[in-house]
Amino acid sequence: MDVKEIVDAMQQIVGATSMASAADDMAPHFIDWRKRHTGTSACVVFPRKTEDVAKVLVFCNDHGIKVFPQGGNTSTCGGSVPDEDGNSIVLNLAKMNQIIEVNAQNNSMTVQAGCILADVQTAADQVDRLFPLTLGAEGSCQIGGNLATNAGGTNVVRFGNARDLVLGIEAVLPDGRIWNGLRTLRKNNSGYDLKHLFIGAEGTLGIITAASLKLFPRPCARATAILGFANVQHAVDEGIKLQMQFPGELVALELISKSEFDISLRHAAQTRNPFEATPEWIVLVELAATSGTSEAWTDRMTDYLRAAFEDSIILDAVVAASEQQRADFWKIRHSITESNVREGMGITHDIAVPTYCIPAFIQQAGKALERHFPEAVPVVVGHMGDGNLHYIAMFSHNYWAQLADHRKTQLKLSHLLYDISAAMGGTFSAEHGIGSLHVPEMSIYKDPVEIGLMHSVKALLDPHDTMNPGRVLPRP
CATH class of the missing domain: 3.30.43.10 (Uridine Diphospho-n-acetylenolpyruvylglucosamine Reductase, domain 2)
Structure with missing residues (x-):
């Protein structure tokens, strides 16, 4: 036609x-x-x-x-x-944006796929509940896309990825059949759990049109701090200790390099440096609790950090004394992506390794970048609690514009880093998905049997390759 x-x-x-x-x-x-x-x-x-x-x-x-x-x-x-x-x-799906039901008694919510993530969060908040998926694009991304890519964000360390927040979905198959799986049960052991075929499939198997989501008690108390370290090993070691110290309350553990922190401060409006001198590595940590007060949890965090400070592990620490100061800390973190766009051409890598391997990865990646791409500045931000690093090679706009072959350069750079991650049992895509950009990596880093099984599922549900062709799967 x-x-x-x-x-x-x-x-x-x-x-x-x-x-x-x-x-x-x-x-x-x-x-x-x-x-x-x-x-x-x-x-x-x-x-x-x-x-x-x-x-x-x-x-x-x-x-x-x-x-x-x-x-x-x-x-x-x-x-x-x-x-x-x-x-x-x-x-x-922008016009399919209705919140169908919010059931506080069942701690569930059913929404159409076009709902903006921030609106889903607000609807939960209005019934004194929490929908914990949160990320920088929450004011514009849609929940259907969040599920299709199995989005992560800053709360994964406590609540898991988008996949872990779903009770049921409604999806339309490529041939037009409608599957209504909008259940809100916590336990249903009646056959294959088909919703997980569509979550993370990026629309290649059908279209998620609605979802039933998990809600949680809304925290009544928070404690937030920003910590400075001399090296990434100290930062990771302290992060692991924090997870042990506050296993039920730790909701965010974000790692930021000095290079990234400075970029955000340089380009984001109404931000200021909470440190007198920016340390080499920064960790943003937040606790959230459904009992007690923010003041009490802030005191508990302060007492813990004081001991770590005395051991010379933490160089500097600023504990948020107000909601405004907490918001100021998070503004630096949430402004990173847009600030990087202004700074230069950042080639972002969405890798994940076991948390304890983060220092080794950063060391090896830095050496590879220095050897092969000395023009690039290593810039790092990541969800340290789940081992997900956005390792960014930041080039100046002028340098990037003069390169003859952008794709060749990007592939060489990325595969250097992905090889390091793979050797540590890691992945080249932790939360951003595959899209069209990472299809070549699927053939390199995924097991052939795994790829074959994916092709079998695709052929079964979408034999004419109608849905999102050229995304996720390499050509058979």
Whole structure:
């Protein structure tokens, strides 16, 4: 079918007000927010209900039209924009944004996939509950995309990834069948747990249209501190001790290098350095409790840190004395991604290794960068509690612009680091997903049997490769 035929067909299915075909209207959906991945399609479709999604997929599957699902378009791996073919559609769920039910008694919430993550958090808060998934893009990312990529964020150390926060899902299969698995049970041992096929599949097996989510008691007390260390080994050692000291209350344990900390302070508005002199390594730690007071937990944290300080492990520590000071600490952390975009061309690596291996990884990665890419500055931010590091090689915009082959440079750099991670039993993708960017790595670092099983699942559910083609899986 040509572009006009596709546009006409989509208009008949969802209506003229639920799609975009003008160039200016479609443009924001054809490029990722970092402006590194681009594509095109015949139109962008905005279904309003699950049945519309099903009708769209039936038509596309029958007529060989590729479908590129899209949420808030906050992917960092090229997974949320179409390819360059043009005879495809983008299916954006932004108009499916209803919170269907909030059940405080059952500690559950059922929402449509287009709900903004921050709105889900707010709805939980309004019934004195917590939905703990939190990340820098929460004001624009959609819960369907969070589940499709098995998003992580800063609370994984306590609550797990997005996968761990789901009770049930509703999904539309590539052939248009609707699977309603919106259960809110904690225990259901009646066969295969099919929801996990779609969580983390990045829309390659079907489209998540709704989800039932776990809620938790809302913390009534918090204690937050920012710590400084002379080296990363001390930072990791202290992080492990904190996890042992506060096993039920530790919700965040974020590692930041001095180079990254300075970038955030340099580019983020209304931030200030809590340290008199920025240490080489910084750890942002937060406790959250459902009993006691913030003052009491802050005192407990202060007492613990005082002992560590006396052992000369911690060089400096600032404990938040108010909610505003806590917010100031987190603003530095949450401003990192946008600040890096302003600083230069940062080639980000979303690796994970066992937590105790972090110092060895950083040492080896630094040596590799110095040897092969001396023009780059190593910049590190990570969720230390679960071993997930965003190891960034920061190039100046001018240097990057002068390179002849960006893709070749990026692959060489990334594989140097991924080899180090793999040797430590780690991964090249901890929370960002695969998208189109990391498809080559799947063939290199995944077991062939594992890849074969994934292809079998894909062939079973999507034999015509209708859904998000060229994403996640290498060509068989």
